[in-house]
Amino acid sequence: MMAQQHASTPVVEGLFEIVAGTPKLIGSRCQACNNIYFPQSLSCRNPECRDKSVEQTFLPHCGTLYSFTVQRYQPPPLFRMDHWSPYALGLVDLGDGLQVMGMLTRIALDEIIIGMALKLVVEPLYSDAGIGEKLTYKFASAEGAWAG
Amino acid sequence: MGGMTRSVYVLGAGAHPWGKWPDKTQLQLAHEAMNLALGDASLAWPDIQGLVAASSRFEGGMGWGLHANEVVQSVAEQGIPCINVGGACAAGAVAFQTAYALIASGQHDVVAVLGAERMPKGFIPRPPGSPDDISDSDYLRWVAMGATNPAYWAIEANRRKYDFGTSDETLARATVMMRNNASGNRLARFRAATSVEQVLASPMVADPLHLLEICPVSDGAAAIILGTEKYTRKTGHKPVEVAGCAIATGDFGDPARRIPTVSTNVLPNVSHTSEVVNAVNRACEMAGIGPEDVDVLEMADNTVWHLLSWPELFGFYEPGQGDWMLDNGKLEIGGQLSVNPSGGFLSFGEATTAQAVLQICELTWQLRGDAEGHQVPDATIGMSAVLGLGANGGSVILKT
Ligand SMILES: [Zn+2]
Numbered sequence: 034m035m036a037q038q039h040a041s042t043p044v045v046e047g048l049f050e051i052v053a054g055t056p057k058l059i060g061s062r063c064q065a066c067n068n069i070y071f072p073q074s075l076s077c078r079n080p081e082c083r084d085k086s087v088e089q090t091f092l093p094h095c096g097t098l099y100s101f102t103v104q105r106y107q108p109p110p111l112f113r114m115d116h117w118s119p120y121a122l123g124l125v126d127l128g129d130g131l132q133v134m135g136m137l138t139r140i141a142l143d144e145i146i147i148g149m150a151l152k153l154v155v156e157p158l159y160s161d162a163g164i165g166e167k168l169t170y171k172f173a174s175a176e177g178a179w180a181g
Numbered sequence: 182m183g184g185m186t187r188s189v190y191v192l193g194a195g196a197h198p199w200g201k202w203p204d205k206t207q208l209q210l211a212h213e214a215m216n217l218a219l220g221d222a223s224l225a226w227p228d229i230q231g232l233v234a235a236s237s238r239f240e241g242g243m244g245w246g247l248h249a250n251e252v253v254q255s256v257a258e259q260g261i262p263c264i265n266v267g268g269a270c271a272a273g274a275v276a277f278q279t280a281y282a283l284i285a286s287g288q289h290d291v292v293a294v295l296g297a298e299r300m301p302k303g304f305i306p307r308p309p310g311s312p313d314d315i316s317d318s319d320y321l322r323w324v325a326m327g328a329t330n331p332a333y334w335a336i337e338a339n340r341r342k343y344d345f346g347t348s349d350e351t352l353a354r355a356t357v358m359m360r361n362n363a364s365g366n367r368l369a370r371f372r373a374a375t376s377v378e379q380v381l382a383s384p385m386v387a388d389p390l391h392l393l394e395i396c397p398v399s400d401g402a403a404a405i406i407l408g409t410e411k412y413t414r415k416t417g418h419k420p421v422e423v424a425g426c427a428i429a430t431g432d433f434g435d436p437a438r439r440i441p442t443v444s445t446n447v448l449p450n451v452s453h454t455s456e457v458v459n460a461v462n463r464a465c466e467m468a469g470i471g472p473e474d475v476d477v478l479e480m481a482d483n484t485v486w487h488l489l490s491w492p493e494l495f496g497f498y499e500p501g502q503g504d505w506m507l508d509n510g511k512l513e514i515g516g517q518l519s520v521n522p523s524g525g526f527l528s529f530g531e532a533t534t535a536q537a538v539l540q541i542c543e544l545t546w547q548l549r550g551d552a553e554g555h556q557v558p559d560a561t562i563g564m565s566a567v568l569g570l571g572a573n574g575g576s577v578i579l580k581t
Contacts, residue, residue, distance in 0.1 A: 044324050047315040060444075071444040072315045078446070080433050100343065102335035102387040104327065109304040111320070112327030122328055124336050124438065124445075132445045134336075134438075136326050147343045169325050 274575020363524025
């Protein structure tokens with residue numbers, strides 16, 4: 034029996050792209066007031082903006098940790114993750130007034146510090162014989178042994 | 182606010198105890214709460230000129246959120262307007278505001294407000310028909326990172342620890358206070374006293390929040406009858422007047438972690454939890470009072486973090502001062518500001534659409550001196566504050 038080959042794909046379409054080897058979150062930027070949104074938005078949401086037309090943009094892929102938690106219980110089934118164990122969720126300041134939530138990776142749970150420098154990475158979340166490997170974005174330490 | 186408005190009074194309040202009631206339908210809970218409120222007002226169904234109900238997405242309402250129609254059809258088909266309002270966990274406040282306006286405007290003299298809820302078991306399912314793609318924030322937060330509601334609150338709590346040095350013991354003390362308050366309230370579900378040690382020994386859900394520091398879900402129902410001055414004189418109760426009431430939505434740039442979004446646009450000088458702060462500010466303006474005038478605050482304590490932070494956001498005291506206030510007993514019944522003498526969501530569990538109506542029932546009993554077992558001495562002004570999905574905020578100020 035031939036195993037069907039599937040490419041690795043984002044866990045949901047439109048989440049990120051790999052640009053020249055670097056993962057980038059896909060968002061929207063308002064052409065009038067320059068606010069950025071994630072994920073892509075139908076419209077600018079700034080109440081003072083009268084134009085409101087948005088275009089696709091890539092978000093900055095480095096930021097600093099604003100806050101975090103560790104999820105000790107497995108989320109309900111819509112969330113899938115191979116080899117589940119408690120993991121950290123961070124709120125990351127990407128600059129330009131935008132904070133994005135995401136899983137933290139490659140950092141020991143007791144070594145997470147608010148204010149630490151982080152960079153965007155993409156990692157497999159789960160794989161399934163029928164649909165292949167599903168990837169999500171995460172934030173990893175931008176310093177030390179993990180850099181590169 | 183100006184204009185030609187009439188004063189509006191709470192004629193009666195009633196609530197079914199909170200808990201899990203597998204043998205009662207949502208409609209039965211609604212009937213029981215309505216009967217208690219009617220009895221408290223010395224009125225009966227023929228006196229009711231309109232019913233405003235909080236729409237639930239879980240049970241009842243014929244699948245269309247028609248909870249007021251369902252109640253009226255089952256007890257008194259009398260041609261009255263039935264208004265059903267959405268607002269998720271703030272729906273009860275939206276219903277109250279709607280009923281208030283019907284009376285203040287002169288359109289009706291006696292209008293009932295109802296919230297009755299039976300919550301599903303386990304994790305709350307997504308609404309039917311939600312798209313399984315990136316345009317749906319709820320879908321995105323689950324599939325991309327599995328962010329549970331407690332994770333959002335925990336991220337706020339962890340940042341508070343960083344900003345103000347809030348200790349795990351202070352966070353736990355908020356639960357201890359809520360349980361102490363609930364011990365004297367027969368409507369509360371969790372009435373056993375607890376200790377800081379017991380709270381900290383309960384399972385960690387999302388750091389730094391333990392199981393006993395997060396409100397569970399419950400079934401419950403609450404109703405209020407509003408009316409004009411002429412009617413309040415007939416009830417025999419000490420009159421309780423609606424001094425202020427407002428609903429609001431959020432402001433762009435609000436730094437709050439808003440469930441279920443995965444990003445926040447943060448602008449300087451925009452209030453955290455702005456939907457509720459906006460409602461509180463408008464209710465205060467309408468009542469002509471400031472936070473310093475409030476004796477009792479009934480607020481949505483989904484977690485202990487809310488109990489520490491919300492009064493600061495409303496201007497009751499400086500950001501970060503909540504720890505000292507809590508640690509020194511200033512927020513207990515009879516303290517400088519009595520916060521949730523009822524026992525709050527932490528002792529009731531959240532029966533989403535009924536919760537904001539229950540808050541206003543509690544304020545009514547406190548101002549009348551009828552809060553048996555958990556009475557705030559000499560309370561004359563009470564405020565409620567609630568938050569719902571969709572950046573819905575609501576606040577009601579009652580005075581006697
Ligand atoms: Zn714009």
